[in-house]
Amino acid sequence: MAFTTHTTPSGFLLPSIHSAPPFFSQQPNKTTLASFTDHWIKLILAYARHRRLFYLHVEDAETSGNDWDEVLKNERINRHVLPVYLEHIMGVMVEKNLAAFEPARQTRSVMLYWRLPEEWAETLHEWATSTGHLNTIMTFYDVTDPPIESPLSSIPVALLRKAIGILTKTNRAQLIAAADGEGVRFFSK
Amino acid sequence: MHRRGGGIAALQRQEQSQRSFVELSHALSESQVDHLHAQLTHFRTALARFAATHRHSIRRDPAFRHAFQQMCSSIGVDPLAGPRKGGWWAEMLGMADWQHELGVQIVDVCVTTRDRNGGLIDIAELIRLVTKLRGLADGAIDEDDVIRSIKTLQPLGAGYHVVDIAGRKMVRSVVKELDHDQTVILAIATQLGGRIVPDVLIERASWSHDRAAAALENMLTRDGLCWVDDQDELSGRAYWVPSAIKWDE
Structure with a gap:
């Protein structure tokens, strides 16, 4: 018996360690745990990027039929990440600034940074510049649901607000309170 | 139709032109080889400059060294091979002979695979990975090379050791x-x-x-x-x- 890589129906290549049964349990040895957790973090972020997923919940490991089935479970060997362990992994991700608890003040749900907020800020500004949206007021909805799909389509508002906050510091954006919610105005550099 | 001349003169002429062609082809391939040599030298200089500039990082930082070796092997340069005994690696980085260099790569493989084998690796697997790392053909390194290299590592006290487990030779890299x-x-x-x-x-x-x-x-x-x-x-x-x-x- 050998452990091999596996390509999921969505076209994602799982590493060979994903077919090892112990990979799904929390390891008691510190070094082993750190190494397994690193593997998990890489895997989670790569998959999130592959499927454009922004959120991960502890419940995703407990239930079936959600976006994370291909990674948090391995039906070929009948294993799934134990929820306690997933919560630990999420904690480490937040520590390393690769995710943030969302909403705040709980530890069972995170927003994933497969791009850092700083990178999202640049992507956002580039998009606004290249589509001629400088100096006009846009609602958040205009950004998250543009008529033509953009790199920012379906970005969570919490993440969008962070990115705008970063642009505000360099005077490249301004947050505007509009009647029906919030808006943003971009400026050239 | 004009027949090409027969006789001695024609024969000599033919021979003469053939010689010229041979000379020309020699000259051509020589210039090609020269050109290749020049490119190779240029490339070596660039690589040498890189190695010299980053010598410290290559020697100190295992991750950087690993990346450097991967870069070398991906472009088909074996940093351990070279005109001199001890190789280019020794020349550039001031490290000792071939045996030690192999030791460096053994350590590299042992360290990078430690998280998935707990510091104990089958010698055949180790040889396979070192061979891959160096971009060599299979069989270029054998068990004896590895065992000898590991012996040269022993004074470092890093705990590298060959152990026999149920007839299989394994390399242990934990103390x-x-x-x-x-x-x-x-x-x-x-x-x-x-x-x-x-x-x-x-x-x-x-x-x-x-x-x-x-x-x-x-x-x-x-x-x-x-x-x-x-x-x-x-x-x-x-x-x-x-x-x-x-x-x-």
């Missing part, structure tokens, strides 16, 4: 001595593809349950030489010895 019970566990796990539970040890090694459980727990928690699976269908909790697992990449 801890394997005690007798661990050797037995490794041998049995190797026969079983990696998975092991106390019952197997009770049956095959006629240990008491306490001895089997304690030995496995120590390997798991204290030494990091095995992994635990809390979802085992048969026993609920199973131990896996990573160095006994076969990985397909």
Whole structure:
């Protein structure tokens, strides 16, 4: 018996360690745990990027039929990440600034940074510049649901607000309170 | 139709032109070879400059060294091969001879694979990975090379050691001595593809349950030489010895 890589129906290549049964349990040895957790973090972020997923919940490991089935479970060997362990992994991700608890003040749900907020800020500004949206007021909805799909389509508002906050510091954006919610105005550099 | 001239003169003429062609082709390929040499020298200089500039990082930072070696092997340069004995690596980085260089790569492989084998690697697997790292053909390095290199590493006290487990040679890169019970566990796990539970040890090694459980727990928690699976269908909790697992990449 050998452990091999596996390509999921969505076209994602799982590493060979994903077919090892112990990979799904929390390891008691510190070094082993750190190494397994690193593997998990890489895997989670790569998959999130592959499927454009922004959120991960502890419940995703407990239930079936959600976006994370291909990674948090391995039906070929009948294993799934134990929820306690997933919560630990999420904690480490937040520590390393690769995710943030969302909403705040709980530890069972995170927003994933497969791009850092700083990178999202640049992507956002580039998009606004290249589509001629400088100096006009846009609602958040205009950004998250543009008529033509953009790199920012379906970005969570919490993440969008962070990115705008970063642009505000360099005077490249301004947050505007509009009647029906919030808006943003971009400026050239 | 004008027939090409017969006779001695024509023959000489033909010979003459053939000679000219040969000379011309020589000159051409010579210039091509010269050109290649020039490019190669240029390339070596660039690589040498890179190695010299980053010498410190290459020597100090295992991750950087690993990346450097991968870069070398991806463009088909073996940093250990060279005109001089000891090779280019020794020349540029001031490290000792071939044997030591191989040692460096052995350490590299042992360290990078440690998280998946717990510091114990089958010698055949080690040779395969070193060969791959260096971009060499299969069989360019053999078991004796590796064993000799590991001996040269011993004064460093890093704990590299060749151990014999159930007829298989393994390289240990963790300082801890394997005690007798661990050797037995490794041998049995190797026969079983990696998975092991106390019952197997009770049956095959006629240990008491306490001895089997304690030995496995120590390997798991204290030494990091095995992994635990809390979802085992048969026993609920199973131990896996990573160095006994076969990985397909």
